[in-house]
Amino acid sequence: MRVLLSTYGSRGDVEPMAGLAVALRERGAQVRVCAPSDEEFARRLAGVGVPVVAVGPSARVLTKGSPPPSATNLPQRAAAVIAAQLDAVAAAAEGCDAMVATGMIPAAAGALSVAEKLGIPAVSVTFQQLTVPSPHHRPMAYPGHPLPPEVTDHRVLWDMDARSIDALFGEALNTNRASIGLPPVDGVRDYVLGKRPWVATDPVLDPLLERPELDVVQTGAWSLPDDRPLPDDLTAFLEAGEPPVYVGFGSMPLHSSPDAARVVVEAVRARGRRVLLSRGWAELALVDGADDCFAVGEANHQVLFSRVAAVVHHGGAGTTTTAARAGAPQVVVPQLADQPYWAGRVADLGIGAAHDGPTPTLTSLSAALETALTPQARTRAAAVAGTMRADGTAVAAKLLLDEISGDSPPVPA
Structure with missing residues (x-):
């Protein structure tokens, strides 16, 4: 059995695919991953023995580049991303029995078009449920296509969302589809979702909302057990005093917070804690030479988060889930997309605080840390960690292979 996993986006889009790849391989499947051409992604996948095919430009360069995404430049960027998918994914998918596609909408649409062209069964997966239409929540807005605040009917807003996505990505997708002999699609969003999309999130952290018009499968979050040791210098810092507060914003460049390092260091110090940047x-960096602050690059979050007083982060699905599983209180400083949702979930569960807006100040971050560093938050975070599932990749791997073989049992509750 040969399976292709296709993604394009940040670390949060790539890391779960590494977990699924290993789970599929343990069940006898041959797996390869199509991912952005960033060296860090290739290194991570190679570290677990998963073949990787580089697709398109560096996601880091695309994210940090200027100008920022807008209604003007998104269609052009989408066209380039889709064209790269058709080129690299088509070659990688030859001889495959199934495909799993995720990542930014135009990338997923391109990969799914390849599967359609080659006649390969494909599954669409998202790592948050906010892009799947539901009468119970609003869609996320796209650059240049704000949602009118006066409209409160969620079904109307989802219709507007579909039109926005078509305006941004429809022409780019259909032009590229025509180049490989495929007919145009009428609605990009619905094409990407399909009739049975998967949501790879933990049901405790992210209870699945009702969606009467879709057969949505929640597999549990996908993660790869990580036994890599922490660097010696980081271990020495951790052992030199009380647990520090970890601060990191993952794949977010923080354009709105050019002085973020100084602000977060001062806010953590104001609470009497050491700082781990x-x-x-x-590119957060040390602001002085004091020994209460340490800066780290790549590190094993599964181990590290169990050794810190709290985790301050951007609210990506992967970071939120990893911190929650580690029982670490959190402060989420959401920057965009689904991140405000994860901030709200952290606050609602009582396992930390949701920062108001993307730009932390000394006062605002210090106040959020005051909430997260209470014994009550620590106790609640440990309790929630004990209820979270760790079998998401196993569930997804078995479900995929069963569907390919024609034997598709119910997803475990």
């Missing part, structure tokens, strides 16, 4: 795509 993760450089990330924001």
Whole structure:
């Protein structure tokens, strides 16, 4: 059995695919992953023995580049991403029995078009449920296509969402589809979702909302057990005092917070805590030579988060889930997309605080940390961690292979 996993986006789009790849391989499947051409992604996948095919430009360069995404430049960027998918994914998919596609909408649409052209069964997966229409929540807005605040009917808003996505990506997708002899699609969003989309999130952290018009499968979150040791210098810092507060914003460049490192260091120090900065795509750096602050690059979050007082982060699905599983209180400083949702879930569960807006100040971050660093938040975070599932990749791998073989049992509750 040969399976192709296709994604395009940040670390949060690539890491879950590594977990699924390993789970599929353990069940006898041959797996390869199509992912952005960033060296860090290739290194991570190679580290677990998963063949990777580089697709398109570096996601880091695309994310950090200027100008920022807008209604003007998104269609052009989408066309380039889709064309790259048709080229690289088509070659990688030859001889495959199934495909799993995720990532930004135009990338997923391109990969699914390849599967359609080759006649390969394909599954569409998302790592948050906000892009799947539901009468119970609003869609996310796209650059240049704001949702009118006066409209409260969620069904109307989802119709507007479909039109926005078509305006941004429809021409790019259909032009590229025509180039490989495929007919145009009428609605990009519905094409990407299909009739049975998968949501790879934990049901405790992210209870699935009702969607009467779709057969949505929640597999549980996908993660790869990580036994990599922490770097010696990081271990020495952790052992030199009380647990620090970790601060990292992953793949977010923090354009709105050019002085973020100074602000977060001062806010953590104001609470009497040591600081552990993760450089990330924001390139956070030490602000002075004091020994209460340490900066780290790549590190095993599964191990690290169990050794810190709290995790301050951007609210990506993967980071939120990893911190929650580790029982670490969180402060989420959401930047965009689904991140405000994860911030709200952290606050609602009582396992930390949701920062108001993307730009932290000394006062606002210090106040959020005051909430997250209470004994009550620590106790609640440990309790929630004990209820979260760790079998998401196993569930997804078995479900995929069963569907390919024609034997599709119910998804475990």
